[in-house]
Amino acid sequence: MRNNIDFTTITACGECCVGCKKKENGSCQGCIESDGHCMEWTLSDGCPIHKCAREHNVQFCGLCEEFPCEWLIQKVIWRENMVEELTELANLYSKKK
Numbered sequence: 637m638r639n640n641i642d643f644t645t646i647t648a649c650g651e652c653c654v655g656c657k658k659k660e661n662g663s664c665q666g667c668i669e670s671d672g673h674c675m676e677w678t679l680s681d682g683c684p685i686h687k688c689a690r691e692h693n694v695q696f697c698g699l700c701e702e703f704p705c706e707w708l709i710q711k712v713i714w715r716e717n718m719v720e721e722l723t724e725l726a727n728l729y730s731k732k733k
Contacts, residue, residue, distance in 0.1 A: 641725070641728060641729075643729055644668075645668070646696050646725065647666075647668060648667060648672070648683070648689035648696050648697060649667075649685045649686075649697060649712055649718070649722075650696050650698060650715075650718065650721055650722045650725050653666035653667070653669075664676065667683055667686050671686070672686030672687055672690070684711065685708065685711055685712065688707075688708075696722065696725065696729075697722055698722030698725050698726030698729070699729065703722065
């Protein structure tokens, strides 16, 4: 992971919309800009991960006191190394503060 991360672009699940093809082609607004109501969550009441992070008053899950919770691990099935990645991201974030 790079040390020059713009943390304002990090989503609740630890992804970054900058450079995302879906966002670049206009098929997704992005979780941050849409407050968790991006295209992929149109059939539900928004991204549950984004919603949970906001309820816990954190920008992304790695900063949550409950991280890593079993709920998150079961939800984020598309990222095999999610816990490690979010832990590293949280460590970089705390160094910048």
